[in-house]
Amino acid sequence: MAQRFSHQRERIYQTVLERRDHPTAEMVYQQLKPEMPRLSLGTVYRNLQQMAREGRLAEVDGPVTRFDAVTRPHTHFQCRFCGALMDLEAMPYDEALDRAAAAQGYQVTGHSLVFTGACPRCAAQEHPA
Amino acid sequence: MAQRFSHQRERIYQTVLERRDHPTAEMVYQQLKPEMPRLSLGTVYRNLQQMAREGRLAEVDGPVTRFDAVTRPHTHFQCRFCGALMDLEAMPYDEALDRAAAAQGYQVTGHSLVFTGACPRCAAQEHPA
DNA sequence: TTAGGTGCAAACAATTTGCCGTGTT
DNA sequence: AACACGGCAAATTGTTTGCACCTAA
DSSP states (O other), rough: OOOOOOHHHHHHHHHHHHHHHBBBBBHHHHHHTTTTTOOOOOHHHHHHHHHHHHHHEEEEOOOOEEEOOOOSSSSEETTTTOOOEEEOOOTTTHHHHHHHHTTTOOOEEEEEEEEEEEEEHHHHOOOOO | OOOOOOOOHHHHHHHHHOOSOBBBHHHHHHHHHHOTTTOOOOHHHHHHHHHHHHHEEEEEEEESSSSSOOOOEEEEEEETTTOOOEEEHHHHHHHHHHHHHTTTOEEEEEEEEEEEEEEEEHHSOOOOO
């Protein structure tokens, strides 16, 4: 019943932790394949999902699911030009938001806040709104 | 080049508009099939996507994409028990949020705010936190 | 008449699962 | 030894696309 140690799982976790770009299962797989040639994509999916269930990783949903090793509440920014998903500092209203939602009759356990727009790099190029 | 009138598209739009549960393509298809037996799921996907591009509908992403006829900024609540996705009144901090994110160096064009927890109905049943 | 729209089926892409051998405890 | 884990491939599921026909303008 209890969980056992697994070399693969630890490397998968470290990969998500070290990368700051909230990788997808495929991205993790591609990165690890060279050093673990027998690794299978199914294993990556299974472990990411398992760690997400346990709260060791956070899932960020979208057309393709991304994973985040930062589980404390924070905010994301998605660039609609390059597609990158990056972290933002916590919003000043974080707790106030949960309270406001709770006031509408819901039991709130958390929230997800994602901003959309142009990241500094893409904005610097030619991207007229 | 210009868009033409299409009976199917209008019924698809009305369906999303009338339902308040942010239906998926499949849900729209199931609802319309009885009255339009020759309707195809591909057509539903094509039209939903087209209307989303035009801004006539909003896309809410997740493992399965949902569609929303309310395109003015507002907030969603997702129940983690029954899976329902419902509207919340606008949060009091809506514009302040965009300003806070912009202060971190991004060109913000919008945001998505989704709360998670138990909806009133599920909370009323047996769902200890 | 002439694009745009539709139905249908095949193609795709992301993710899950069954099976069976392997590794941790 | 027991049972979680991993590899592999097949199966599911959500979504897109090619093509020939239909229809609004």
